[in-house]
Amino acid sequence: MKRRPKHGVTLIETIIAIVLLALALPPMLWSIRGAQLQRANPVLASRARWLAESRLEDIIADRHSATRGYDWLAAANYPDEPTMPGFPGFSRRVVLAETLADLATPGDGHMSVTVEVSWTDAGREPRTLSVTTVLTEYAP
Numbered sequence: 001m002k003r004r005p006k007h008g009v010t011l012i013e014t015i016i017a018i019v020l021l022a023l024a025l026p027p028m029l030w031s032i033r034g035a036q037l038q039r040a041n042p043v044l045a046s047r048a049r050w051l052a053e054s055r056l057e058d059i060i061a062d063r064h065s066a067t068r069g070y071d072w073l074a075a076a077n078y079p080d081e082p083t084m085p086g087f088p089g090f091s092r093r094v095v096l097a098e099t100l101a102d103l104a105t106p107g108d109g110h111m112s113v114t115v116e117v118s119w120t121d122a123g124r125e126p127r128t129l130s131v132t133t134v135l136t137e138y139a140p
Contacts, residue, residue: 040122045129048117051084051092052131055115059094063135070137073111090119109137 059078062068078094095114114132121127 037122
């Protein structure tokens, strides 16, 4: 009498497969989570850069405005923004620092303008991005 070959999975093979999956699944899920965090952080940093550059462009436009000009550049005109509408988790502040300024003589004053944007990244680490430029007082 001929023996038929066995087709199917034994209980031992099933248990071995479950144990292997149980050992392999957590590291796979951790790596997927890590990849997700690495994917989100550049997006948040890019958004922060855009927010900083946007505010800096506003300040430069104020500097060159016929109605505002260099004298408008004061900390009181650019208050801190602890929360930003449409951008939850981001905050922004402007730091204006007069350097070697002789405001009595047009053409001698200049100041550094720094815009700092703060946020919490996907790994819950606090981050800050600073963008700085120099604006001058010059004779018309």
